[in-house]
Amino acid sequence: MAAADRFRRSLPLAGAALALILAVGARGNAPDRWWSPGEGRVLPASLDYANDHGVLRTLVVGGPLKTRGHPFFEPLGANGRACVTCHQPADAMSLSARTAQERWDATGGMDPLFAAIDGSNCPILPQGDKASHSLLLERGLFRIQRPWPVRTFNGQPVAPDFTIEIVRDPNGCNSAPGYGPNAGNVSVYRRVRPVANMKYLLAVGFAFDPKQGYALPLDPDDGKPQSGNLMADNRAGNLRLQMEDASSVHLEFARALTPAQIKRIQDFELSIYTAQQSSPAAGGGLDTMGATGGPAKLRDSQPGALGSIGTPVWSEFAAWDKISPEDAAKLTPQKLAFRQSVARGARVFRDKTFLITDSAGINSRMGFGNPVRNSCVFCHNMTQMGNDVAPGQVDLGTTTQPFADPWDDLPLFRITCLGQPHPHYGKVILTYDPGFALTSGKCADVGKITLQSMRGLAARAPYFSNGLARDLRGVVDYYERRYNIGYTEQEKQDLVNLMSVL
């Protein structure tokens, strides 16, 4: 798709279009949004892409980067994919469902993105049929096949304290020959996590994992404590393990990455920062009128700070609470109201408390109690990023009954705890994705999914690990019905506006 077409498609409002033309146009024509493996483009030191909420900026420390021959950008395996296939700069180094749809339309489904291994609902389905890729096209989900029984966690053998049975298998990848627990594997479906702002996701604030009740595990490569915040199910504790897992599975790379390839990929992943940079609704840059939004602040700040004892989470926008009359006069009433809404949203995020109930990782096994009153920032507590300073394995109920929304197109598993029942679900659990339990082997961890960064949300819908929220409002609505928070309509909009500028 031509860049201009993509640009027009992403701007639903005429006013927004004008603002974005100014924002992007000032940098010249935005390059093609889609980065194909092996195309050899140069990744600029600063790269802007428009989305529905404004412009996302990606910064490459030490850039520009020649991608020709770079293992992040070159197709390494049999299926023609590279890391960049699923970690696109325009999508905040993740992949939106919309981008997947556009690739289908542009290539008739022939793009390596739709590789049978995980870019389809199951390899046994007819790969030419669009319906066989519905989970990726509609909710941005890739198939993740985990070993069953769980074998090791942090280098230790694991004997799972639960059994797993298939209640429903709409795609065949948990019951067809070669697939499913009886064949030694379990398939779940998850969103792509962003590969950017990594120093924050790797940062370690404290020596303990209070949710698991141990000191943090040590990195097998450097002996330092691991953050536990990389993967949805915490199956890889450092970037090497993550990229080895991804290259062998998603890229179908038959050989091992070389040390030189690992270093180049790691160096790149540690050099890239991304965040929303400007917003037409705010009337321009997110680093204006006292605010410090955008990726430069991320690049230049120390990672791992706990907002409650330092710089409050999302205080980047505190200045918009008190915009001077002189600055206010430069804005339309709508743009002034939007900026004030963002600042309010940050306060709602930090200060609006509600009863958190039945969420393992919060209400158990830690001693906070069930219920406990707190706010969004209880878990989204890292300054500037909104991920958890501690390893963020928490069960919000997004993948597990009775809290999860019904999804007829996802497999449904019946988990039976063999020892102690789950502290909130009991002995038998129905889940679409056992999450962290597929890594730890513990029934108490069923449904836990690692919190992720909140940066660049505007560029990478849908949200949550199984894509249940189609847009930012869907995120707020899920929390509202899950915890009966009682947000006012204004508070919901304030939170949406806040998330749209991160």
Next chain:
Amino acid sequence: MRTLVTLAALALPLSAQAAETGDLVRFVSCPVYRDADSGKKSGCWLATDPGSGQRWDVSQSPYKPNWDFAVLVEGRVSAASADPCGAPVLEPVRTSILPDPCTRHMLPAEGYKGRKFVLPPRNIQPLSVARDTPPGPYAERVFTTYFEFDRDFLVYQYDDYIIDKAVTWVRAAKPKKLVVTGFAATEPETVTGQMLAERPEVARERAESIALTLRRLLPELPVETKWELAAKPTDDPDADTIPGQSQRRAEIRAIF
């Protein structure tokens, strides 16, 4: 560590007689959550002693109840005001979650404000904050961690604080090895008409849990494990004068 006869005497449960400040209260009941709202973590936990009918404010426990399950309450009668939650206060206090199911119940705030959250005294600094080197001379020393009834889970803002102190000291003292001894209170006791005893296995689980943590924090140091049953109460200050808490422990002994 010595066993105190006086502590054992204090461990006798109060029944119907009026409780005085400092008295030990121990009972099993279903917890009630009062939705007081003075901000984060400000809600109240209440529990009624079936023996006396007295409802207590047990909110100050380092490990708090789950409203779906009974709790073993162990605490001392405090002179603190009943104003925050609408019940006299047990402090220090412990609330261990038991497997017996309860009907969950929540009271509205009813004008009670709860307590505005303040960091407990036992909280650890981020790793970015340098620890002071403990002064020598260094000799064999024991640090003790404590647990909920029948569990081996490291208690947040309690055990992590104690282990952080221990590790800081060990790094300075450089002992030859550590020996972790897990204890379990396996002698049956009747509390609120219910026979309570910890599983014998939890002694080993505690030792191994703490040993795993120490191996991660001090990877160069050998860590051995032992375990003992029928644990007796001790007078270690970190058990906060709760005899039952002092029994549910793991000791970290630094050997030179």
